[in-house]
Amino acid sequence: MLRALAGERLPTPPIWMMRQAGRYLPEYRATRAQAGDFLSLCYTPELAAEVTLQPIRRFGFDAAILFADILLIPQALGTDVWFVTGEGPRLSTVTTPAGVAALRPADAVHDRLAPVYETLRILRRELPEETTLIGFAGAPWTVATYMIAGRGTKNQGPAHALKAADPETFAGLIDRITDATIEYLSAQIEAGAEVVKLFDSWAGSLTGRDFDDYALAPARRIIGALKARHPSIPVIAFPREAGERCVGFARATGADCMALDNSVDAAWAAAHVQTDGCVQGNLAPGHMVTGGQALVDETRRIVRAFSQGPHIFNLGHGITPDADPDNVALMVETVRAGA
Numbered sequence: 001m002l003r004a005l006a007g008e009r010l011p012t013p014p015i016w017m018m019r020q021a022g023r024y025l026p027e028y029r030a031t032r033a034q035a036g037d038f039l040s041l042c043y044t045p046e047l048a049a050e051v052t053l054q055p056i057r058r059f060g061f062d063a064a065i066l067f068a069d070i071l072l073i074p075q076a077l078g079t080d081v082w083f084v085t086g087e088g089p090r091l092s093t094v095t096t097p098a099g100v101a102a103l104r105p106a107d108a109v110h111d112r113l114a115p116v117y118e119t120l121r122i123l124r125r126e127l128p129e130e131t132t133l134i135g136f137a138g139a140p141w142t143v144a145t146y147m148i149a150g151r152g153t154k155n156q157g158p159a160h161a162l163k164a165a166d167p168e169t170f171a172g173l174i175d176r177i178t179d180a181t182i183e184y185l186s187a188q189i190e191a192g193a194e195v196v197k198l199f200d201s202w203a204g205s206l207t208g209r210d211f212d213d214y215a216l217a218p219a220r221r222i223i224g225a226l227k228a229r230h231p232s233i234p235v236i237a238f239p240r241e242a243g244e245r246c247v248g249f250a251r252a253t254g255a256d257c258m259a260l261d262n263s264v265d266a267a268w269a270a271a272h273v274q275t276d277g278c279v280q281g282n283l284a285p286g287h288m289v290t291g292g293q294a295l296v297d298e299t300r301r302i303v304r305a306f307s308q309g310p311h312i313f314n315l316g317h318g319i320t321p322d323a324d325p326d327n328v329a330l331m332v333e334t335v336r337a338g339a
């Protein structure tokens with residue numbers, strides 16, 4: 001994994017999977033039941049480490065991703081966050097200058113996030129030597145969409161509305177999240193993360209100048225600050241559904257790897273994105289539900305499309321709770337058998 005991130009073309013791509021610890025695994029559901037609820041699982045280091053390790057034991061992935069959530073940062077900044085079963089996250093909203101001013105300062109996030117750092121320290125002790133440990137955070141735009149709306153939204157309407165109506169407050173919120181994210185990821189690296197990934201799940205709804213100002217610029221500021229403090233730690237950027245804006249994104253932000261969603265054609269991305277360095281992706285997560293020959297064919301097609309440069313095999317987005325673990329095993333076997 002680290003060799004691919006450094007730009008090396010490998011005979012077999014390393015493989016891991018977004019949301020690899022999750023509800024499709026019976027052992028995850030058992031540990032989550034023991035924790036009580038999702039946030040307690042995130043904040044209990046022994047249990048968070050346990051669910052991080054489960055998919056490594058079962059599938060032998062080349063990387064483990066810290067078990068946590070992108071919404072721990074809003075909570076550390078002082079907003080209320082809770083999860084409604086079957087519906088998703090809920091947050092107290094931040095939409096006014098006073099709301100932004102009331103957020104806790106960036107260097108105050110560590111007290112609430114200390115259990116996350118402890119999870120990483122446990123994982124560094126318990127993971128096999130060859131398994132790479134990935135830390136992560138949400139990108140400022142994606143995190144802001146939840147803080148402004150107080151929940152997940154289909155087209156991020158409330159965040160776009162605040163950006164239009166009160167650009168100063170909106171930009172202030174983005175800045176505060178950016179500052180906190182730098183401190184958070186830096187502390188994750190100090191606790192043992194060997195790679196960090198920035199999830200911008202809603203980047204695709206930013207267009208034109210907005211994409212430059214709120215997807216690209218914050219990523220560049222975060223990556224620049226991390227590289228200044230931890231020059232050897234690679235960064236994966238995931239501006240999901242950014243389409244053509246993926247071209248040049250790694251160069252412009254300093255990212256070492258572009259994670260590609262499954263709306264991007266692999267042959268196109270090999271020609272236009274992989275030319276800048278490592279790429280990760282981009283199998284449609286639905287194949288983990290449907291399996292069969294289509295899964296095998298599509299896996300091989302992606303491996304072949306990216307075989308001329310550095311590539312990390314992954315899904316284009318997180319695996320869903322209705323996925324079949326046997327299909328995950330088939331994907332891993334297919335990648336490792338060679339295309």
Ligand SMILES: Cc1c2[nH]c(c1CCC(=O)O)Cc1[nH]c(c(CCC(=O)O)c1C)Cc1[nH]c(c(CCC(=O)O)c1C)Cc1[nH]c(c(C)c1CCC(=O)O)C2
Pocket residue numbers: 017018019020021022023032038065066067068069070071087088089136138152199201318
């Ligand atoms: C937007 C977003 C969130 N969280 C995350 C994103 C960005 C990536 C993406 O687009 O999927 C990122 C995330 N969430 C989780 C991880 C852990 C690491 C991993 O395995 O990838 C990571 C990297 C665990 C989780 N985060 C969540 C679960 C399910 C919680 C449960 O056990 O009920 C997991 C395993 C909950 C969550 N967390 C979030 C939502 C909207 C939800 C509810 C939707 C759902 O239930 O799937 C916010």
